[in-house]
Amino acid sequence: MAVIRELLAVPMQTGATSDIQSGIARKAGVLWCTRHRDESARSRAVMVFVHPSSNFMAHYALDPLAHLGIDAVGMTTRYLGNESALQLENCVVDIGSVLHHLREEGYEQIVLAGNSGGGGLVALYQDQARKATITSPPAGGAPDLTQAVLPPADALVMLMAHPGRSSVLTEKIDPAIVDEADPFRRDPELDLFDPNHGPPYSEEFLERYRAAQLERNRRITAWTQARLAELPELSDGRVDDLPFVVHGTMADPRNLDLSLDPSDRKATTQWGPPYRANLTPATLAHFTTLRSWQSQWSYDLSNGHGPTRLREVDVPVHVVYGTADPGCYPGHARSLYDAVPHDRKLLTPVVGGGHYLYGQPEQLDFTVRLLADWTRSL
The missing domain is CATH 3.40.50.1820 (Alpha/Beta hydrolase fold, catalytic domain)
Structure with missing residues (x-):
């Protein structure tokens, strides 16, 4: 059986707005x-x-x-x-x-x-x-x-x-980060990569860790809401979104402790060793905007x-x-x-x-x- 490959150009239903980076894509309004x-x-x-x-x-x-x-x-x-x-x-x-x-x-x-x-x-x-x-x-x-x-x-x-995306990011976001502008300012009591905590990780540590992950997600969500509310006045109504960076997005205890949700996996991530994947720009959710965060990453709003x-x-x-x-x-x-x-x-x-x-x-x-x-x- 011979297989042929065809390119389909499907018109978008709605006008492409400036959330699409490519000007050509915005004007074309085509899904490939x-x-x-x-x-x-x-x-x-x-x-x-x-x-x-x-x-x-x-x-x-x-x-x-x-x-x-x-x-x-x-x-x-x-x-x-x-x-x-x-x-x-x-x-x-x-x-x-x-x-x-x-x-x-x-x-x-x-x-x-x-x-x-x-x-x-x-x-x-x-x-x-x-x-x-x-x-x-x-x-x-x-x-x-x-x-x-x-x-x-x-x-x-x-x-x-x-x-x-909202739930998986919350499971992976690094709660040890205490300064959103500096991923190396860390709470040692929540540092997944500190061998004093594990692996394996205790139930007490995991309970605190998971609660802190959820709290960080909610803290970022609250900040996006407050920032969006300020934008009309700050920009004289000319800007309705802003970009920002999220550090530490690949710190799920399951990437290191194979006794959690056990399977045949190795202690790694799709992007390589967990410590590096947690901070490298290519991994999950590091670059986003106020509106995008609420749609795809916010645990409570998405x-x-x-x-x-x-x-x-x-x-x-x-x-x-x-x-x-x-x-x-x-x-x-x-x-x-x-x-x-x-x-x-x-x-x-x-x-x-x-x-x-x-x-x-x-x-x-x-x-x-x-x-x-x-x-x-x-």
Whole structure:
């Protein structure tokens, strides 16, 4: 079977505003996707892979699924390469644009697959596609999801996914940082990397640590709210958002203590050793804005908590997780699975599977065949 790859240019539903860094992207108003399919025929079903900001146009499952007779689309949102200004509600609108385009092309069945940070996003999407209730992001403004075109998916896949960006950041944010401008001013009583605390970590330390993580997330949220309230006066109404830096975003005790939420993983992160990953700019949530923080990172304000959004989902859901994933744990997968209220759901481990299945041909083949067979069974 020969696979062809097609570039899809999907028009955005809403005008691209200045939260998109690229001027060309703002003016074009286009979402780019790749479709991989058998050259001889288009299948009746298509699986769409999405993440809030990652480029899934070359997702590892696209070609293998097409070889198995399932059309596969890797999409981008308007925030490709610009996670710092991301608002989840706009990502929902972008998914709606892509699914509407595919429906118009005649697909009978659309399976929406949220990989990694896409898990909470597809849960939010399906919840709002079923019955839209969100009229603005947490900090206000557009979009109004009750006015958007949001065709429901026919099934959901949560692939190596965590419950959502706000919850996973809260689990990983470093509570030892006492000065938001200086990551090296630290509270020694909350320093995960001090060997006097562990690993293994005591229940008493973990209880204090988790409470302090939540408190730091809430402290940053309160600061963003106060800062936004000041902006109209400070800028004479000319500025409605500001950027800022968040230090220490990869300090989950599970990255060092393998007795917590046990699995086959190693004591590391997707970005390498935990101490370095905690501070290196390439990792989670280091660059953001006042409005973006509230939409995607705030524990209390974000709309993107997957288990909450899955509580009334009425389509089949398949949660697939890797037992050697260093960042998305069995407990994450179980929380998504348990939230689905019906029995048309599956929870499947990929034994030995890492976060991206990179260099794991056996696990990749198992995962892709699993998804293809499940899609055909719907």
